[in-house]
Amino acid sequence: MGANAQTEVPTFTAGEVLTAADMNISARTGIPVFADATARDAAFGGAGEKTLAEGQFAYLEDTNMPQVYQASQWVNLLGSSAEVITSQTTTSVTFADLSTAGPSVTVTTGTSALVFLSAYAANTLSAGYTGFIGINVSGASTIAATEDRGARTAFYGNGTSINLAACVKITGLTAGSNVFKLQYKCDGSTIAFANRSIIVIPLT
Secondary structure, eight states, rough: OOBOOOOOOBOTTTTTOHHHHHHHHHHHSSSOEEHHHHHHHHTSTTTBOOOOOOOOOEETTTTTTTEEEEETEESSSSSSEEOOOOOEEESSSSOOOOOOOOOOEEESSSEEEEEEEEEEEEEEEEEEEEEEEEEEEEOOOOOOTTTTTTTEEESTTOOOOEEEEEEEEESSOSEEEEEEEEEESSSSEEEEEEEEEEEEEEEE
């Protein structure tokens, strides 16, 4: 554990004599700092500890993540990101993984999140085809990738390429640990995707 990590969030009673150690636990960080989620969960609700309630903040050392307790869930306050550089192709006409799936991130969210996605796409066959990137959500939620929540491009020549990017608000999530993953499809050609990236920011 780091210098600021603690193992409890204490509650004091009327007339109790507070020691320097008591005050340091409560005041030196402003936000309680825990080694991980297990230590965080064990610090609330026990004898002499604060009852966990909406609006509580915490910081986890193992993930370097500040969190807030909202709607009976801990929700991350910073975005998470991932990237796959390798260029890989698909001929699938429905959303599917490439040989290297993703990129994907696991994020503790509320009921909505903002997703930034991008990729370099290239058409390896004839003109007149379209490539698509979509967002698949699993874990606490089950949301299939769709054309209207992602990015697309039409290719007007053999060997043409383009950088795709989009920002999509995903709503209707089940609060909890959700896995956001990019998937890909085309409409009859062979499309290559490289430099694929995703950033997910929970919305409170």
